[in-house]
Amino acid sequence: MHKDTDCGQPRRADADAGKEITVAGWVHRRRDHGNLIFIDLRDRTGLLQVVFNPEVSSDAHHLAESLRSEWVVKVTGKVARRIQGAENPNLATGEIELVASELTVLNQSLTPPFEVDEHINVSEDMRLQYRYIDLRRQKMQDLLKMRHNVTRIMWDELTDKGFTQVETPILIKSTPEGARDYVVPSRVHPGEFYALPQSPQQLKQILMVSGIERYFQIARCFRDEDLRADRQPEHTQLDLEMSFVHQKDVTDVVEHLYARIMREVRPEVKVPAPFTRLSYEEAMTRFGTDKPDMRLGMELATLTEAAARSEARVFQSIAADGGSIRGIAVPGCAGYGRRQTDELIDIAKRHGAQGLVFIAIDESAESIETMTEEQARGPLNKFMSVDIIRDIARQTGAKPGDLILMVAGAEKMVNRVLSELRLEMGRRLEIADPNEFSFAWVTDFPLFEWDGDSKHWTPAHHVFSAPKTEHIDILESDPGAVHADLFDLVCNGWELGSGSIRIHNPELQRRIFGVIGYTEEQVADRFGHLLRAFQYGAPPHGGMGLGLDRLVALIAGESSIREVIAFPKTQSASDPMFEAPSKISDEQLAELHIAVITDDE
RNA sequence: GGCCCCGUGGUGUAGUGGCCUAACACGCCUCCCUGUCAAGGAGGAGACCGGCAGUUCGAAUCUGCUCGGGGUCGCCA
Structure with missing residues (x-):
């Protein structure tokens, strides 16, 4: 040394x-x-x-x-x-x-392009180009160590629980579902391609058929889709799968693991235990989203009936058309002026609302029950009796000094808009305690979603999730009503992972493919290997895939997963340090039997 | 693919039609200094304003295209 x-x-x-x-x-x-x-x-x-x-x-x-x-x-x-x-x-x-x-x-060293220091301010672009210097900073070293500790605990905990880590291949077969595949040409097989796994899903299910019973892997997953602050073309997930389990067995293992990670990595923060459990229905009803930040309060109230009793035409016609009128009460914002409400209207419109209705309950009101007509201000108030306004206030939980936001229209849109407004107001009012990590299980997702574009039922999660036993009879007759043992883990508004009990019966799996509209040939080509494996004694099984980058970013309080990835890619999926992707030589292309077609224009 | 924001010495910013021969801070270079620690003092070098084309008597500043970065919608089984 x-x-x-x-x-x-x-x-x-x-x-x-x-x-x-x-x-x-x-x-x-x-x-x-x-x-x-x-x-x-x-x-x-x-x-x-x-x-x-x-x-x-x-x-x-x-x-x-x-x-x-x-x-x-x-x-x-x-x-x-x-x-x-x-x-x-x-x-x-x-x-x-x-x-x-x-x-x-x-x-010796050249003068570095930026100082290795915490207080300096450098563009992310520059940091990524000189990532080796950026990573010398204490903060980056701490983040990489934190990430290491998280995965170390995963290894320890799951090993103790009888799990075996198995590496699955990176070169597999393209099964064009969902995301676009990253594709690798084969030299040995001209004109044929491998695909990089979007997740080891099928491989781990096959490992269950192999009798591993408890598998995990810190697995790299590749998806050729556009990037975001929380999405990279290659991301890492904790992938796990268990045989002979029910949903609760899987969530128990993960909950214990995640509680331990929080305890060991961020011992000073609050982690309410046990994790909240709520159904998809309940999440949508209370928060308008399936990944609620439960620290914010401001739960959604359904006001359709009360609002329809008013003289306001908008409300009457939307209610008559089967639409939904819902709202939230934002604490202490009754004093919002024109500019602030206009900003909220903009947000609402961006997410599909026609408009946004405000009711400001003046601070001077003693209580909701005793407030006068003059103490509630809002553009539509002249069409609403005080009784109706009181009703709305009661249902949203509004207090004097609060601002009620109401959105009317198709239920899906109303929920989305109110959920966004709820997050926005949470940010503005700094309601959320940054030291509270409010984990929740969201369960009982519908198995299928209707895709209006392709006129097909598509899997809400993936094609391998098992319908609830009591819904198997209506699979073909009423796919929209079929629910599944399908669950997500969410925390503070982040989706951390999802899992399900899988199908282990090849016949049931075929019926699911049928509902989605795959032909026999497509099924044979894409899933023949899996169905064949299932015919040789597949045990009942289930598991999860959990985003590691997101977990570490969340724990570290970072808003972008790039901060917790050593060498992340930019929004255009390139690496400014390596300057990847890049052209390859004609010799390489020839060897791979590939001709590049250049777009003119 | 759509929308929004950004692009000025090495770094981060200011400058938003003539006052710009481009300012400030940090960094860098030289010199001084035995107790500093984001050291201090004195002096100095360094950008023609992402690129191209235009508007104008005149462009860092306005317009178009383009490149790069970021956010977001679509997309992400």
């Missing part, structure tokens, strides 16, 4: 003073006082102040004059207690310093 001690290691003057040590690392900062030179030396464990004193070693002092930021050096010297008054309480090693007797420059 070039060093015998880590920079962050010697900490106490009593214990360490007088020891001769050798450390090595990067020059974090240099303070040259002429005759006395200070270097903050940085390695993965932290900072250590090194002093070069010409009276101790004139050679070392002389060489130290040439040191610059990010040079890589090795220093030998004696640990000494700092002189009185020169201690640095901000540094873990602030009580001591290293008095250098010997300095070796192991490598």
